[in-house]
Amino acid sequence: MGKILEKIGSMKELESVDLSLNHLSGKIPPSMxxxxxxxxxDLSYNNLSGRILSSTQLQSFDALRYIGNPQLCGDPLPKNCIIEEQSLNRSPIGSVEDDSKNSSFYIDEFIGKAKSLP
Structure with a gap:
């Protein structure tokens, strides 16, 4: 497995790229x-991951050009990156940590103990 090299973005006049079925992994470089x-x-049937760069020409290609990369998300794919990013932030038991609730619990516990001091 390899990665798409960052240097690909320096080939500014490149008109056609077919990297399908190449066992590529990692993110699509911001240089693309x-x-x-x-x-x-065509980046189909690799193991690419992450968000397809927004506000770029990369979003203008048909979703079929990205198919077979289960960890890719964002337009033109139907997989929503926000949902994907939230699932990555889950704790081992499968729930999303909410620091604001935990913080208020600790504050309430501290205030309760402070009130009971002699």
């Missing part, structure tokens, strides 16, 4: 947004 001349992009 520099490829403004792309008329074809």
């Amino acid at each position: 947004s520099n490829l403004t001349f792309l008329s074809l992009l």
Whole structure:
């Protein structure tokens, strides 16, 4: 398994990229947004992960060009990145930690103890 090299973004006049079925992993490099001349992009059936860069040409390609990358999210894919990011922040028992609730519990506990001091 390999990664898409960051240097790909320096090929600014690149018009076609087909990296499908290459066992690639990791995130799509932010440098790929520099490829403004792309008329074809196919990253399907790899193991890419993370968010497809927003407000870039990368979102203009059909979702089929990204299919087979179960950890990718964002437009044009139907998988919502916000939901994906929340699931990554879950505790081992499967619930999302809410620090504001925990903080108020500790404050309430402290105030209760302070009131009971002689």
